[in-house]
Amino acid sequence: MLAARFACALSLSLLGAAALAQTDPPPASAPAGQELDAAPATVVVSGKRPGPGLWKVSKDGHVMWVxxxxxxLPQKMEWDSVRVERLVxxxxxxxxxxxxxVTVGWMSGLSMLPSLIGLKKNPDGAELHDLLPADVYGRWTVLKQKYIGGDDGVERYRPFxxxxxxxDAGLKKSGLSKGGEVADQIEKIARKHDVKLTSTGVSVTLEHPREALKDFKKSQMEDVACFTKTLESFEGDIDAMxxxxxxxxxxxxxxxxxxxYAEREDTCNDAMMNGSFARNNPAFQDMRERGRVAWMKTAxxxxxxNAxxxxxxxxxxxxxxxxxxxELQAKGYTVENPK
Structure with a gap:
């Protein structure tokens, strides 16, 4: 099976937007065309850092370290993985x-590659100024110039x-990263010690991927709220991040x-999962609950x-x-917080 480029575009966008949605609402928003008054800058840590402790879930002598x-995360941080490596x-x-x-067959995956062109663009050639309230678009132009620059191609993208x-641009300029390198390092540690890696997610197979792509390109996404939440985060919450x-x-x-966190993720998750594409494709419906059920069953x-x-x-x-x-605690498992 070939993981479709289409799936990567959707899932990476979902994770990125949801991660930014984890920030608290800012105390104030800048008026259109203006920036907030400068506040003392927060310095992002660098060098070797321990990261958080681990949660311990146990029952009948069996344990799961979470x-x-x-x-x-800090861009220049070097995560100290010694304790995690021992537990893994x-x-x-x-x-x-x-x-x-989301997976498709090998031949289907090759045949759908030309259809990926324009995946991120708005239907019918619409641009951001056509879709956003005037005040939101004004705030966007300020942040776009600050973090992205003069690239006007993004103006044709869906708000999501x-x-x-x-x-991507804002985190990079702020000395931050999406943090995926930590998970990658843990996977490398598991392979080094020949520890089994198990997927816990929901897998969807597209039987007719080209038709699904066409459907997505024509579909509407209720993503203005997610877009606005992103602006708010960069206007007033960079230091908090x-x-x-x-x-x-x-x-x-x-x-x-x-x-x-959970409440703050909902806005951007819903933009993807409650859009017309998901509503018209049963395989993409109820993903949040299906994902939770799948993880609980695997865990x-x-x-x-396992011991x-x-x-x-x-x-x-x-x-x-x-x-x-x-939920595990409610089912009778003992959950201990990091010391």
Whole structure:
């Protein structure tokens, strides 16, 4: 099977926008065409950092160590993986991060490549100024000039994908990254010690990928709210993003624990999952709940089978009364927070 380029575009955008949506609402928004008054800049940490401790889930002598991912992270941070490597090496299985993968057949994948052209663009040649309220577009032009520059091609993107472009450029200029390198490092550690890697996500197979691409290109996305949330984050929350990135790098769980991540992810997740494309394709419906059910099933199986399991989750799936760990606790598992 060939992972479709189409799936990569959708899933990466979803993860990027959702990560930015984890920030608190800013105290104020800049008027159109103006920037907020400069505040003392927060310095992003660098060098070797421990990252957060691990959550421990246990029952009947079996244990699962849970490592909570966060985005964004300090760009120049060198994560100290010594403790994680020891726990991974002692485990029988590593559960990868939940997600959605879309696959197509090899020949179908090759034949659909030309159809990927224009995937991110608005239907009917619309531009951002045609879709956004005037005040929102005015705020966009300020941030676009600051972080992206004079590239006008992004003006033809759907708001969801334009938000992704702003995310990538803004994080880079702010000394931050999306943090995927930490998960990559953990996977390398598992392979080094011959520990089984297990997917925990939902897999969707497109039987007619070219038709699905055409459908997506014509579909409408309810993504203005997600776009606006992205602007708000860069207008007033860059320093807060840096503080939280530093907190993760330094293992300051108390600071990270003050945030209600799950609620902040909903806006951008809904833009993808509640758009007309998802509504018209049953395979893409109820993804959030299906993903949760799939992870719980895999985690409970691993806990019953293995003496030790290591799992990757996002911070939003670890913290709070509606988190994955809260559900395991409600089912009778013991959940211990990092020391």
């Amino acid at each position: 490592f909570a991912m966060h985005s964004p 090496a002692q485990s029988q299985e590593v559960l990868l991060r939940p997600g959605v993968s 994908f334009a938000a992704e472009e702003l995310l 840096k503080l939280r990135a530093n907190a993760w790098a330094n293992g300051n769980i108390a600071e990270i624990g003050k945030l209600d 409970e199986r691993a806990l019953a089978k 030790s399991t290591f799992a990757l989750l996002s911070m939003s799936q670890v913290l709070g009364p509606k988190s994955y760990l809260a």
